[in-house]
Amino acid sequence: MNYITGRGESRRSLPHALALAVLSAILMTLALPNELFKQGLAALGFVALVPLYLAVLETEGPKATALVVGLFGSLQHGLSSFWLWFFKDFRFWTLGSTTAANFVLYMVLGFYLWLFLHRSGRARPIAFGLLWASFEYLKSTGFLGYPWGLLPYSLTDALPFLQIADLAGVYGISALLAACNAALAELLFGAGSQSFATIPPWVGASKPEALALRPRLAYVALALALSAGALGYGFVRMARPIPLAGSIDAILVQQNTDPWVSTEDEALTVNIRLAKQAIEEARAKGRRPDIILFSETTLRRPYAEFHNYYSKHPALDPLVPFIRESGAWLFAGAPVVVDWKTGDATNSAILIDPSGRLVRSYAKIHLVPFAETIPFWEFAPFRKFIQDEVGLEGGWASGTDYTIFELPTKEGSFRFGAPICFEDAFADVCRNFYLKDADLLVNLTDVSWSKTESAEIQHWAAARFRAIEARRTLVRSTNGGLTCVVGPYGELLDSLPLFTAGALTCRVPIYRDASPTPYISFGDWFARAALLLSAALFIILSVGERRKSTA
Numbered sequence: 001m002n003y004i005t006g007r008g009e010s011r012r013s014l015p016h017a018l019a020l021a022v023l024s025a026i027l028m029t030l031a032l033p034n035e036l037f038k039q040g041l042a043a044l045g046f047v048a049l050v051p052l053y054l055a056v057l058e059t060e061g062p063k064a065t066a067l068v069v070g071l072f073g074s075l076q077h078g079l080s081s082f083w084l085w086f087f088k089d090f091r092f093w094t095l096g097s098t099t100a101a102n103f104v105l106y107m108v109l110g111f112y113l114w115l116f117l118h119r120s121g122r123a124r125p126i127a128f129g130l131l132w133a134s135f136e137y138l139k140s141t142g143f144l145g146y147p148w149g150l151l152p153y154s155l156t157d158a159l160p161f162l163q164i165a166d167l168a169g170v171y172g173i174s175a176l177l178a179a180c181n182a183a184l185a186e187l188l189f190g191a192g193s194q195s196f197a198t199i200p201p202w203v204g205a206s207k208p209e210a211l212a213l214r215p216r217l218a219y220v221a222l223a224l225a226l227s228a229g230a231l232g233y234g235f236v237r238m239a240r241p242i243p244l245a246g247s248i249d250a251i252l253v254q255q256n257t258d259p260w261v262s263t264e265d266e267a268l269t270v271n272i273r274l275a276k277q278a279i280e281e282a283r284a285k286g287r288r289p290d291i292i293l294f295s296e297t298t299l300r301r302p303y304a305e306f307h308n309y310y311s312k313h314p315a316l317d318p319l320v321p322f323i324r325e326s327g328a329w330l331f332a333g334a335p336v337v338v339d340w341k342t343g344d345a346t347n348s349a350i351l352i353d354p355s356g357r358l359v360r361s362y363a364k365i366h367l368v369p370f371a372e373t374i375p376f377w378e379f380a381p382f383r384k385f386i387q388d389e390v391g392l393e394g395g396w397a398s399g400t401d402y403t404i405f406e407l408p409t410k411e412g413s414f415r416f417g418a419p420i421c422f423e424d425a426f427a428d429v430c431r432n433f434y435l436k437d438a439d440l441l442v443n444l445t446d447v448s449w450s451k452t453e454s455a456e457i458q459h460w461a462a463a464r465f466r467a468i469e470a471r472r473t474l475v476r477s478t479n480g481g482l483t484c485v486v487g488p489y490g491e492l493l494d495s496l497p498l499f500t501a502g503a504l505t506c507r508v509p510i511y512r513d514a515s516p517t518p519y520i521s522f523g524d525w526f527a528r529a530a531l532l533l534s535a536a537l538f539i540i541l542s543v544g545e546r547r548k549s550t551a
Contacts (some may be wrong), residue, residue, distance in 0.1 A: 014064055020055035021068045024048060025075040031154035032080050033457040040461075042161075045154030049181035053128065054189060056113050066110035073106025074099050080149050083455035087371075088260055094371075098146070109135050112538065119541045125186060125219045127537055129179030130530045133171045137527035140426070144369055147425045147462055151177045156461040160234030162490055165468045166517040167233075168526035169427055175530060176226055183223035186216045238489050242471055245439065245512040246411035249505075250475065251278045251292045251328070254483040256501040259449055264300040265314040270501060271298060272317045278503035279326055289505070290409040291329040293477035296347070296421050296446040299334035303350055304358045311356075320356040327354050329407060331477075333420065333444045335396075336361050344397040347372060349418040349444050351405050360406075363399025364420040366429050372396045402432040405442075414439045414510055421445045424476070425462035427469060427524065434520050439510050440473040441466055448480030453498050456481040464490045469519040472511055 030037060031044035052072050059065040077099055084095040112131055120127045132151065140147035152173035155161045164172055255270040271294050282289055299319075301309065310319040323330050329351060336348040346363035353359050367373035373395040404415050417433025417440075424430060424443040433441060447459060460482040467474040467486045473493075474486040481498035485506055494506045518525075 013058065014068075017055040017058040017064070017068045018071055020051040020058070021072040022075060024050070024052035024055070025072050025079060027051065028072075028076045028149075028151075028154075029079040031151075032149060033153065033156055033454050033461055034080065035452060035454045038453060038457055039157040040154050042155050042158040045151060045158075045177050046180045047184060048154065049132075049151070049178060050185045050188075053117070053182055053185040056110070056117050059114065062111045062114040065114035066107040069110030069113055070103045070107035073109070074103035077102040077149060080454075080458070083450040083452040086449055086451045088449065090371075105139060112534075115538065115541050116534075119544065120537065122215055123537075125179050125182035125223075127534075128182040129175040130537075131534045132178035133175035133527060134531040134534045136174045137171045137524060137531065141428065145426065147427075148458060150174060150462075152465075153458065153461045156457070159490055160231055160238060161227075162465070162468055163234035163237045164230050165465050166237070166471060166519050169469060169519050169524050170465050171524060171527035171530065173230075175526070176230055180223040180227060183216075183219035187220045242488050242511045242513050245510045246409070246414065247510060248407065248409050248411075248414060248508040249282070249287055249290045250508050251275055251282070251289045252475065252477040252483050252485075252496070252504040252506065253278075253292065253294050254478060254481065254496050254500070254502055254504070255295065255298075256448065256480050256499055259297070259446055259479065267298060268319060269314045269316055272314070272319065272322050274501060274503040275326070276317075276322070278505045279328075282505050287505075288410075289326070289328045291331055291407060292326060293442065293444070293475070294330070294332035295477055295479040296333035296349075296444040297335075298332045299350075301335070302337050302345070303334050303352065305337070307356070307358075323352060323354065323356045329353055331405075331418070331442065331444070333446070334361075336363060338363075338397050346399055347396045347420060348399070349420055349442075351407075360403060362403035362405070362418045362420070363401075364396065364423060365399045365402070366423050366426055367396055367398055368422060373398060402436055404433065404436050404438055416440045416442045418442050418444065419466075421447065422459070424466055424474070425459065427465065427519075430466045431469070431520060431523055434470045434472065434516070438472070439512065440475065440508070443474065443476045444478070445476060446479040448478070448499070453481070456498050460484065460486075469517060471513055471517055473509055475508055 027044050027048035031040050031048045033040045052069070055068050056065050059068055078095065082095065084098060085091045087094040116127045116131055117124050136150050139145065140150065150170060152170050154177070155173065162173065253271050253274050255267055255274065257267045257270055275292050279289060303310065307320065311321065312318050331349060331351050334348055334350045335345040336350070337345045348361045348363045350361040351359045402417065404417055407414050407416065415438050417430070417436070417438040419430050419433070419441060424441065430441060443463060445459065447455060450456065460476065463474060463476065464486050467488055468490040471488040473488060476482060476484050482495060483504055484495035485493040485508055487493045487509070488511050494504060496502050496504050
């Protein structure tokens with residue numbers, strides 16, 4: 001089909017549509033943080049979906065569209081999340097099965113896209129934006145949610161654009177970028193022009209004259225207005241100061257040990273050595289740390305029950321004496337046994353006071369599917385398959401309470417929530433901590449097994465939205481990266497280099513605004529509204545399609 005003139009053959013080319021889908025997947029991969037461009041390419045976020053948009057318009061029916069969009073989704077996932085290949089001996093399941101799952105998931109999206117783009121007339125750029133936001137919301141929510149590879153993460157290096165997250169969340173940015181992609185496709189290529197001639201009158205585009213340049217310019221004007229509004233809001237919001245309630249002197253330790261190879265004693269020895277060096281340097285400057293942070297699962301035994309063990313281990317420098325000598329609180333990842341008879345334990349974060357006593361713990365609630373928790377485990381045939389074929393022996397028990405920790409400091413007492421590992425990529429999980437009056441979030445993570453900088457930066461790119469949504473500070477203490485302090489605008493206040501052993505001595509600012517942000521108050525209202533509007537449009541278009549077929 002000739003997109004410039006709007007003339008085309010009656011039967012469009014499926015191979016050409018598939019090629020466009022491949023191009024779109026490559027552009028999307030380059031837009032997101034990747035191994036070539038560590039922060040991604042923000043400009044591509046506004047154009048990466050243009051080829052896919054055109055590909056959908058080239059296809060003749062929903063089945064072909066499902067194939068095209070399925071190819072895009074699986075390829076884009078495989079290229080951007082290729083680091084899943086390095087998950088020990090489970091690469092076939094971590095990368096292979098998720099790539100296949102994304103193919104099926106995006107095929108379903110393809111059926112909706114075909115109807116929306118072929119039958120919604122002049123409204124299709126807006127329809128495309130709403131549907132894309134709805135899809136990214138659904139694929140990132142719930143037990144099987146995977147909030148990686150989202151369109152907004154392409155703007156990692158364009159901080160002002162991200163500020164509207166405190167109003168509409170991540171998915172408001174999804175809709176904005178998707179609509180901009182659609183508008184650009186319409187303007188540059190007269191995308192699918194001839195299809196306007198076949199739009200039913202009840203949609204509102206019954207005449208070929210609607211193909212004129214003016215409607216397409218209107219799309220672009222709308223996209224520019226939305227983008228300018230988002231950018232303007234971002235600059236204004238970032239210029240508005242947020243009241244500072246105090247600060248915490250912290251030491252974030254990044255041990256950079258191999259979780260598959262190093263023993264607990266080896267990892268703990270490195271942590272303690274790095275922390276001691278940082279404490280000495282801080283004291284030389286007249287500073288005393290309030291808290292020391294070790295990463296996820298640094299301790300591999302239940303601390304309370306093995307207190308005597310940790311009083312003597314690691315042998316070179318035991319943990320409990322170190323805590324007492326430091327005079328600081330310790331926050332670290334550790335298992336907590338909930339049932340000694342069955343051996344059920346939780347992946348937890350524990351707070352230990354300066355005397356070495358366990359004060360409080362939080363058990364991870366949103367576990368990684370098929371890695372930390374395995375559904376249908378109670379059924380013997382399925383359990384045998386997972387044990388024999390996959391090689392997994394079990395998982396963690398799930399936590400049930402969004403625990404809030406109290407940390408007394410020189411400047412007062414502060415409250416924090418502690419999402420563990422990929423929990424900080426889930427807006428709804430983190431919002432629950434803020435609803436319980438957390439002053440900040442502290443995330444303990446260990447994804448050093450990924451062996452790639454892009455994986456670490458992708459995780460940070462997702463997590464930083466939690467700071468913007470609430471206008472609070474986010475602290476991340478990790479094994480290999482990105483160990484950092486993120487400010488309330490998503491800005492990087494302090495950090496350690498990736499995959500480097502070290503300790504970050506920092507002053508963590510605590511912000512308290514007069515009232516919660518709209519996002520914290522109402523959650524993903526925009527995503528749910530987009531979902532409802534998309535559902536309504538689907539019903540309207542389906543009824544119109546049925547009328548057309550029976551006419």
